[in-house]
Amino acid sequence: MQIAQVMTCNVLTVSPRGELDRAAQLxxxxKVGSAVVVDDGVIVGIITERDVLQAVARGLVPWHTQVSECMTAEPFVVGPETPADEALALMMTKGFRHLPVAEDGRLVGLVSLRDLVSQGAKP
Amino acid sequence: MAELTRAALEDLAVxxxxxxxxxxxxxxxxxxxxxxxxxxxKVGSAVVLTEDGRPGIIAERDLLRALADGADPTSTMVESYMTASAITASPAWSAGEAARCMLARNFRHLVVVGEQGRIEGLLSIRDLFAALLGRIDGGT
Structure with a gap:
């Protein structure tokens, strides 16, 4: 199974200069747990619920905090043809729940642990 | 692999x-x-101990909702954003039962409650998947 078969294509993107509370709203x-941070068409980061948790734990004020201050910069990226088990192994070893999917440097999707679990858990 | 997965879903206990x-x-x-x-x-969720004895749950997702509402983290209480009366599972449930319950209800966590209503643990979708993978990779 390849990532293209399980990924979500309609990915939420946010600007690194947007405010944290606005990103949370989006x-x-x-109804997603992460957004890919894109600046001028280039993937510069990913922001997930975990990053939001850490920002709040650091005492950052959501409406005075930019996405760039709390995102994970330069995230691991997979391709649409990456095998699903390879992406899963990457997630489990690195502790990621989401991976952006890019083709020729362009964002084409996002794959989550949930996407992979739903596939695996089907009887 | 499919056989191993099927067996692991039935054998592994919550x-x-x-x-x-x-x-x-x-x-x-x-x-x-x-x-x-x-x-x-280093956790993404917590059990909320309530006075009525029925545990609630609060997770990263709930914090996200709070921020989306413009809530101030210093003055907003857990009870405003927790899920009251969380889904509970018995330690004897199989992995398959837990997975089906999580997917059907769109929850990522189950509070594991033993006899006498004691909270024995918390099962996340990640724990479930790590256990399944361990079983499959281990080949037992």
Missing amino acids: MVER | GAMASRDVLCVDPAHPIGRMARMMVER
Whole structure:
């Protein structure tokens, strides 16, 4: 199974200069747990619920904090043709729940642990 | 692999997969304090101990909702964003039962409650998957 078969194509993207509370709003509206941070068409980071948790734990004020201050910069990226088990191994060893999927440097999707689990857990 | 997965889904018990070291928080804790406790303990969710004895649960996702609402982490209480009466599982449940329950209800955590209503652990989708992978990779 390849990542292209399980990834989500309609990915939420946010700007590194956006505010944290606005990014949280977009994630809640879109019912997602992460957003890819894109600047001028280039993937510069990923922001997940975990990053939001850490920002709040650090005492950052959500409406005075930019996404760039709390995102994970330069995230691991997989390709649409990466085998699903390879992506899963990467997630489990590195502790990631989400990986952006890029082709020729362009964002084409996002794959989550949940996407992989739903596939694996089907009887 | 499919056979191994199927067998593991039936054999593995929730009690053996769940994290035993559960972070418990008070409904009256501010969510900012809860966030610090979660980061210190390296967890993404906590059981909320309520007066009625039915555990609630609060996770990263709930903190995200709070921020989306413009809530101030220093003054917003856990009880405003927790899921009251969390889904509970018996330690004897199989991995398959737990996975189906999580997917059907769209939850990532189950509070493991033993006899006499004692909280014995918390099972996350990650714990479940790590256990399944361990079984499959181990080839037993």
